Amino acid sequence: MLVEITAEGFGVELDIAYATTNNFTGAPVYRRHAAFLLPEAAENLRKACGMARALGLHFRIFDAYRPSEAQWLLWDHTPDPEFLADPHRGSPHSMGAAVDLTLVDSATGQDLDMGTAFDAFTPLSHHAVTDGISAEAQRNRLLLLGIMTAAGFDFYSSEWWHYQLFNARARYPVLTDAASGARMMEP
Numbered sequence: 001m002l003v004e005i006t007a008e009g010f011g012v013e014l015d016i017a018y019a020t021t022n023n024f025t026g027a028p029v030y031r032r033h034a035a036f037l038l039p040e041a042a043e044n045l046r047k048a049c050g051m052a053r054a055l056g057l058h059f060r061i062f063d064a065y066r067p068s069e070a071q072w073l074l075w076d077h078t079p080d081p082e083f084l085a086d087p088h089r090g091s092p093h094s095m096g097a098a099v100d101l102t103l104v105d106s107a108t109g110q111d112l113d114m115g116t117a118f119d120a121f122t123p124l125s126h127h128a129v130t131d132g133i134s135a136e137a138q139r140n141r142l143l144l145l146g147i148m149t150a151a152g153f154d155f156y157s158s159e160w161w162h163y164q165l166f167n168a169r170a171r172y173p174v175l176t177d178a179a180s181g182a183r184m185m186e187p
Contacts, residue, residue: 002065002096002182003042005035010049013060013104017118018070024119025077030184035064038096038172041153041165045099048151055143056106062118062161063100066093067177067184082158083121090174097168099153100161103144112140118161127157 007014018029037045045059052058066074071087071094078084085091092098100119103112115133116125124132127141141160149155153163165171177185 001038002036002180003039004182005037005042005045005061005064005099010046011053011058012045012049012101013058015060015062017062017100018066018074024121025074029070029073031186032182032184034182034184035061035099036096036180036182036184037064037099038165041097041099044152044165048147048153051147051150052103053106057103057112058106059101060104060111061099061101063093064098065096065175065180065182065184066091066098067180067182068094068174069177069185070094078121080121083119083125090169092164092168092172094174095168095172096175096180097172098162098164100159101144101163102161103140103147112143113137114140114144114160116160125159125161127155127160 014035016033016035017023019033021027068087071091074084075087102114113136115137130138145155148163154166156162177183
């Protein structure tokens with residue numbers, strides 16, 4: 001059901017934040033450093049990768065499919081509905097329909113400046129913010145937005161890094177770790 005997003009298969013870097021301590025909880029949430037998406041989302045990502053590659057860029061992926069158990073752990077740690085989906089409602093991540101990412105300059109290996117870090121729970125992370133981030137970061141966010149929307153993704157206005165399939169909540173079920181087959185939470 002879910003497609004594994006690999007560095008080799010998609011030409012991306014995997015930096016799965018919730019498989020490390022480098023996330024807002026300070027502890028690993030996943031036991032596997034892997035990314036999965038629904039087939040439709042994987043195909044859209046493949047299109048986006050081609051557009052980025054034509055510009056000398058590639059993606060660094062921070063998160064994709066997130067088991068519902070992980071969504072509950074994140075929510076229990078920081079129940080902030082502006083930056084985390086309430087697990088009672090369901091997250092597009094928990095459906096395999098969302099990806100968190102940034103653009104990387106393929107020649108230098110450096111992330112493009114987006115004005116904030118991934119998972120910076122601040123109004124400066126909003127797509128439309130113009131005060132408080134540089135013009136370069138604004139351009140880079142618009143470049144990311146253009147590539148991802150041209151590839152068929154919707155965006156979430158509070159997070160420059162988050163993209164998802166349109167109408168995911170109406171189209172897909174929330175998946176548990178066991179039901180997904182991805183086994184992100186177990187070794």
